[in-house]
Amino acid sequence: IEHVLETLRLRAKPPAEDGVFIRRIALDLVGRLPSREEYDRYLSDPSPDKKFRLIDQLLDSxxxxxxWTFRWSKWLRIHSIPNEPxxxxxxxxxIREQIRTDRSMKSWIQDLLLATGDSxxxxxxxxxxxxxxxxxxxxxxxxxxxxxxLSCANCHNHPLARWTQDDYxxxxxxxxxMERGRVVQAGTRGEVIHPRTGEVAVPKIPGVRSIAIEEQPLSSFVEWLTGENRLLSRALVNRAWAAVMDRGLIEPINEMGDSNPSTHPILLERLAESMQHQDYSWRAILRQIVSSDxxxxxxxxxxxxxxxxxxxxRKSRALLPEVLMDAVSDITQLPDQQLKPYxxxxSITDQSFQSPTLLILGRCQRLFNCDIPSTTGSLVAQLHKLNGDWINHKIASKEGRxxxxxxxxLAPLDIIEDFxxxxxxxxPHEDEMLYWSQQLSDVALEERSSVLEDILWSILNSPKFQSIE
Structure with a gap:
């Protein structure tokens, strides 16, 4: 990255202020806002290594x-099956146990592809x-x-990448x-018809070679995928980078290939190599990325x-719908009843779980291609946030914060500062605090709660709150 900046004669921005950094890192690593106590402790800590200690603390929580169980549940498209909760x-x-123990991703991907038994x-x-x-x-x-x-190579060879119909x-x-009933097992029947030839497709490692039936095609593919080639480590590193940096080193993250080169190819290769050397640790690669300048x-x-x-x-990016929903609950101190049993x-791991608010906020209801929220920033979402009961009820509730x-x-200005x-x-900036002070001074004492509700409403509906700076 530094080499590219030097080549283009671009000057990097300075490090983010402490408040910006702790908010960013908490939202990226644990999906929530930092607590008031965490914020105060971090800003008052003079030690030079406090950033790295905070990262370790969050990664170990x-x-x-x-x-990350939630995020991998989305990427793996986990969804309910009727009558089989x-x-x-x-x-x-x-999945949660693999992430908790930081098990080698290579190992648990092997398990995913080869697993048999009662699901x-x-x-x-x-x-x-x-x-x-x-x-x-x-x-x-x-x-x-x-x-x-590879789906682009279903009906014809991929128009841009190297993938062919034979590969797909x-x-x-x-x-x-594979038999996909309650008991998953290798079967003796089943075939895929190649649409171009009309004949049974021959098992093939994409872009490499065909596999003879006696080789046990699935085992051969898994051995190749998790072997010495870097396709797996590149794909995982690119996904991790995109998850916390807003975009991948190759974008879109599911269109990696010679026709779509990386913006920083040397960095991608070094991170892929690092992941291999660290036994495909998801926690380690995230630590490496978020510790970077x-x-x-x-x-x-x-x-x-x-x-x-x-x-x-850094470019601001919208909060994930689920993270935004939780953030509003945390600020107002009122959980969402519509999330039960979650x-x-x-903590939602079932992608078919229905929530009207999450749907309006942009939660993807499709089971495929859901890496980007589908309606974030839409007029419906904005009106729901601005005028809907979801936020207004939480603000006005006597049980709320x-x-x-x-x-x-507590003094009104102290309440504003806390929020x-x-x-x-x-x-708040000096001019903001002056403005809010004037708003409060212009009304009778018994009406100040209404003004404070309006102030909290404006904070929760601000682009700054609904994004990661």
Missing amino acids: DEYVDF EVVSTYANW HRVGPAGFARMVDGPRMQAELVSELFLGAK HGLAAIFAK AYGRSGLRESDSHLADYYVG KRAI LHQMLASS YKRALAGS
Whole structure:
């Protein structure tokens, strides 16, 4: 990154202020806002290594496990199967354990692809049950673990990448004989018909070679995928980078290949090599990325947003719908009842779970291609946030944080300062505090609660609150 900046004669932005950094890192690593206590402690800590200690603390927390179980549940498209609730719970709990123990991703990906047994009891057996047939399984495997959109080669050779129809249907043929009932097992029947030839497709490692039936195609593919080639480590590193840096080193993250080169190819190769040397540790690669100068830089002005690709500074990005929903609950101190049986939106592991508010906020309801929220920033979402009961009820509730603070006789300006620090990880500017002070002084004492409700409403509806700076 530094080499590219020097070549283009671009000057990197300075490190982000402490308040901006702690808010960013907490939202990225554990999916929540920093608490007021965490904020105060971090800003008052003079030690030079406090950033790295904070990163380690977050990565070692139970909240990290919860958040990345949620994210991997989305990427793996975990969803309920009618009359079989055990499948989702068993599968998601297994994913949680892999993340909690920081098990080698190479090992647990091998388990996902090779697992057999009762999917009500064997967690990774759920992987085969999340798709409808071998073609969809080939598409999911290629997008997640090869960073390749092989679906474009279903009806014809990929128009831009190297993938061919033979690659697509050959990979699908590897999964053709798998039985996907409650008990997942290798079967003796099942085939994929190649649309161009009208004949049974030959199992094939994409872009490499065909596999003879006697070789055990699935085992041969998994051995190749998790072997010495870097396709898997590149795909995982690119996904991790995109998750915390807003965009991948190759974008889109599921279209990696010679026709779509990386913005920083040397960096991608070094991170992929690092992941291999660290035994495919997801926690370690996240630590490496968020500890970098590039991650910790201050934000770019809107007029300079085109420089974000070079990592001159950080571009603001919208909160995930689930993270936004939880953030509003945390600030108002009122949980969402519509999430039951889940306690928080980021604990949802079933992608078919229905929530009207999450749908309006942009939660993708499709089971495929859901890396980007579908309606974030839409007029419906904005009107729901501005005028809907979801936020207004939480603000006005006598059980909420605002009215509890008013009942404690806390000074109005202190209440405003507290909400700024909780929601935005910073104090209001002098002109903002002057404005709010004037608003409060212009009304009778008994009407101040209404003004404070309006102030909290404006904070929760601000672009700064609803994004990561």
